[in-house]
Amino acid sequence: MTVSPSRxxxxxxxxxxxxxxxxxxxxxxxxxxxxxxxxxLESLLLEKGxxxxxxxxxxxxxxxxxxxxxNGAHVVAKAWSDLPFKQALLENATATVADLGxxxxxxxxxxxxxxxxxxHNLVVCTLCSCYPWTLLGLPPVWYKSAxxxxxxxxxxxxxxxxxxxxVPEHKDIRVWDSTxxxxxxVLPERPAGTKGWSESQLQALVTRNxxxxxxxxxPGAEEVK
Amino acid sequence: xxxxxxxxxxxxxxxxxxxxxxxxxxxxxxxxRRIFALVLATGMLGQWSIDESRHARERQNPAxxxxxxxxxxxxxxxxxxxxxxxxxxxxxxxxxxxxxxxAADARKILRKGDPTxxxxxTQPRFRSGDRLRVAKRQQAGHTRVxxxxxxxxxxxxxxxxxxxxxxxxxxxQRAGAHLYCLRFEGSELWGSESFSQxxxxxxxxxxxEEIR
Numbered sequence: 439m440t441v442s443p444s445r446x447x448x449x450x451x452x453x454x455x456x457x458x459x460x461x462x463x464x465x466x467x468x469x470x471x472x473x474x475x476x477x478x479l480e481s482l483l484l485e486k487g488x489x490x491x492x493x494x495x496x497x498x499x500x501x502x503x504x505x506x507x508x509n510g511a512h513v514v515a516k517a518w519s520d521l522p523f524k525q526a527l528l529e530n531a532t533a534t535v536a537d538l539g540x541x542x543x544x545x546x547x548x549x550x551x552x553x554x555x556x557x558h559n560l561v562v563c564t565l566c567s568c569y570p571w572t573l574l575g576l577p578p579v580w581y582k583s584a585x586x587x588x589x590x591x592x593x594x595x596x597x598x599x600x601x602x603x604x605v606p607e608h609k610d611i612r613v614w615d616s617t618x619x620x621x622x623x624v625l626p627e628r629p630a631g632t633k634g635w636s637e638s639q640l641q642a643l644v645t646r647n648x649x650x651x652x653x654x655x656x657p658g659a660e661e662v663k
Numbered sequence: 664x665x666x667x668x669x670x671x672x673x674x675x676x677x678x679x680x681x682x683x684x685x686x687x688x689x690x691x692x693x694x695x696r697r698i699f700a701l702v703l704a705t706g707m708l709g710q711w712s713i714d715e716s717r718h719a720r721e722r723q724n725p726a727x728x729x730x731x732x733x734x735x736x737x738x739x740x741x742x743x744x745x746x747x748x749x750x751x752x753x754x755x756x757x758x759x760x761x762x763x764x765x766a767a768d769a770r771k772i773l774r775k776g777d778p779t780x781x782x783x784x785t786q787p788r789f790r791s792g793d794r795l796r797v798a799k800r801q802q803a804g805h806t807r808v809x810x811x812x813x814x815x816x817x818x819x820x821x822x823x824x825x826x827x828x829x830x831x832x833x834x835x836q837r838a839g840a841h842l843y844c845l846r847f848e849g850s851e852l853w854g855s856e857s858f859s860q861x862x863x864x865x866x867x868x869x870x871x872e873e874i875r
Contacts (some may be wrong), residue, residue, distance in 0.1 A: 453790055473692070475738060476701075477694070480742070483704075486751055486755065488708065488763065489704040494704055496767065498696055498699070498700050501689065513699075541775075541776065542774045542775070543772075543776045545776065546780075547823070548781065563666055564672075564811070565670075566668060566717055575689070575708070576699075579691070580681065582733045583733075584676040585680070586674065586679050586722060587670040588671065591811065591862050592671070592672040592853050592857070592871075594860055598676055601681065611861070613861070615809065615863065617807045618807065618826060618829075618842055618865035619778075619826060652681075655672065656747070
């Protein structure tokens with residue numbers, strides 16, 4: 439999940455529109471313009487007392503080590519195992535996941551949408567990068583990129599295909615554009631071949647991408663399709 | 664405003680090219696980690712709202728917005744807000760003028776979040792099942808109604824209550840408006856070949872009008 443602080447790839451996340459991940463420089467290059475700008479800004483803010491170093495560390499630590507997709511996977515596996523919990527989750531997700539301790543920034547208001555035999559859900563934020571941090575952590579680069587934000591609403595089947603996900607023609611694809619502070623999480627279909635599996639076994643099948651809706655959950659033991 | 668950020672339905676950006684989930688680091692460079700923390704920490708000073716913060720990133724030349732990486736836009740937005748709100752000069756004049764969070768405060772603030780639901784003081788104009796049109800707007804300020812639904816007809820599927828209205832919140836006025844979720848058929852937005860697909864969009868009451 440994390441990279442060491444010494445690793446330098448200043449242009450690894452390139453522009454919103456091209457999404458190229460190539461970098462042909464060696465890592466002894468002088469610091470990039472952006473590195474210097476961020477460094478200068480951080481030094482200024484610390485020196486003037488507008489931010490405190492321990493607060494910066496606490497913020498980073500929270501998202502590198504505490505909040506992440508394992509939270510969402512816990513919720514999904516529990517919903518697969520516990521019908522009353524699932525019903526409560528679909529009715530009032532915010533309160534239901536708060537009972538499990540999942541509260542906080544970018545998870546103040548939550549809606550869970552369920553994939554079924556007839557419905558496939560997909561989440562996007564066309565205007566920025568809204569994402570259920572409390573359950574999934576910080577969004578991946580592709581989620582924030584122009585191609586995904588532009589095309590998820592207009593050609594969801596093509597986008598899903600790029601993730602290797604084929605949604606049959608008869609299924610209604612529902613794309614949720616996160617324009618308000620309501621955050622959306624997909625409840626994937628429980629995979630076949632998981633009868634009698636424990637919650638923790640099920641949890642291992644729940645990927646981050648399946649909770650955004652670009653993929654299905656991992657197959658169970660006897661999956662034959 | 665419909666700047667470079669208003670991307671829904673735009674063409675020409677190519678394929679998504681996602682990094683595999685298991686291989687993607689949370690940050691791709693140390694400066695990304697630093698700017699992420701700086702944006703959150705300065706936001707905790709309470710000198711701007713999330714919508715002012717979004718608007719600061721959006722009001723760039725669209726070519727710049729699209730050329731920049733995601734966290735570069737965060738940096739641009741933060742530099743702009745610090746300058747406009749004059750934070751450095753203000754703290755130089757009065758070292759006590761802001762309550763600057765330490766680690767414990769920061770953790771508390773992250774855990775508390777910032778709910779936007781306000782008490783309902785007015786009746787909603789619309790209800791589930793209503794067929795409505797999204798008004799066409801060409802306004803200069805921040806808004807959360809994407810261009811691609813403007814002028815389109817949709818159906819109300821949910822009323823989320825009264826939430827802070829972003830268009831005003833971006834100018835420092837904290838007021839509420841009823842928030843709805845509307846379903847738009849793919850064929851309504853993208854043409855008759857876009858069958859068995861729909862888009863659900865959260866829209867505040869001022870964005871919506873009855874179909875005449």
